[in-house]
Amino acid sequence: MAFVEFRDVSKIYQMGEVPVAAVRDMSFDIERGEFVVIVGPSGAGKTTLLNMLGGMDTATSGTIMLDGDRVSAYNKKQLTRYRRYDIGFVFQFYNLVQNLTARENVELASQICRDPLPADEVLAAVGLADRARNFPGQLSGGEQQRVAIARALAKNPKLLLCDEPTGALDYETGKAILKLLQDTCRQTGRTVVVVTHNSAFTAIANRVIHVREGSVAAVEVNPAPQSAEVLEW
Numbered sequence: 001m002a003f004v005e006f007r008d009v010s011k012i013y014q015m016g017e018v019p020v021a022a023v024r025d026m027s028f029d030i031e032r033g034e035f036v037v038i039v040g041p042s043g044a045g046k047t048t049l050l051n052m053l054g055g056m057d058t059a060t061s062g063t064i065m066l067d068g069d070r071v072s073a074y075n076k077k078q079l080t081r082y083r084r085y086d087i088g089f090v091f092q093f094y095n096l097v098q099n100l101t102a103r104e105n106v107e108l109a110s111q112i113c114r115d116p117l118p119a120d121e122v123l124a125a126v127g128l129a130d131r132a133r134n135f136p137g138q139l140s141g142g143e144q145q146r147v148a149i150a151r152a153l154a155k156n157p158k159l160l161l162c163d164e165p166t167g168a169l170d171y172e173t174g175k176a177i178l179k180l181l182q183d184t185c186r187q188t189g190r191t192v193v194v195v196t197h198n199s200a201f202t203a204i205a206n207r208v209i210h211v212r213e214g215s216v217a218a219v220e221v222n223p224a225p226q227s228a229e230v231l232e233w
């Protein structure tokens with residue numbers, strides 16, 4: 001059994017009278033420790049897919065498994081625990097608490113989970129050891145995204161899910177963030193999933209899941225992914 005399994009997963013939103021199929025019969029696997037890129041155009045269903053995998057949204061039908069557990073059968077309480085303990089989420093716009101320092105933002109996440117990593121350790125791992133006392137407003141966009149990644153990693157999650165993590169950053173900063181995510185995966189063995197519309201990012205992934213119009217169009221497994229350092233787009 002794969003670490004993550006999506007089997008015939010659909011998500012139908014009801015817009016008044018009209019059903020909108022954001023995701024239709026999606027099936028794919030992800031192995032433990034992989035760096036996965038989910039790529040597709042706007043509206044393809046990437047965020048919906050990620051939100052279901054992260055327990056922020058529920059599937060209308062189909063099965064979602066993580067590490068042998070049937071996430072798609074969880075009730076509300078189990079989903080809360082799952083989001084808390086098993087999932088680290090990184091968003092496009094960082095979503096830091098503005099009146100807390102970098103360290104306090106990380107500690108906030110540590111406080112709600114079972115087996116957190118020390119805040120200073122994860123801040124050092126993302127290259128921000130000397131910025132722990134700064135507030136988000138005193139940090140650049142790239143540094144704020146590093147804090148957000150540290151905050152997600154501090155939870156020691158089974159899965160790190162990143163929705164357009166470089167979307168608000170310039171080219172060089174975006175590349176540095178991708179490198180950090182790839183290094184995190186390679187060095188800690190953590191499973192990392194990045195959603196993007198940028199098909200250049202596929203070169204650095206172990207596994208690429210192409211989505212189009214709510215469906216999986218293709219899955220590629222890449223035996224020799226490029227290093228994010230040499231990626232160009």
Ligand SMILES: Nc1ncnc2c1ncn2[C@@H]1O[C@H](COP(=O)(O)OP(=O)(O)OP(=O)(O)O)[C@@H](O)[C@H]1O
Binds near residue numbers: 040197
């Ligand atoms: N809560 C919702 N209610 C109704 N329709 C929704 C909802 N969320 C998403 N959709 C629709 O489902 C489809 C897929 O949306 P989704 O946000 O998952 O795509 P995406 O690939 O992430 O796009 P983008 O890259 O623009 O964020 C779109 O047609 C969208 O309008």
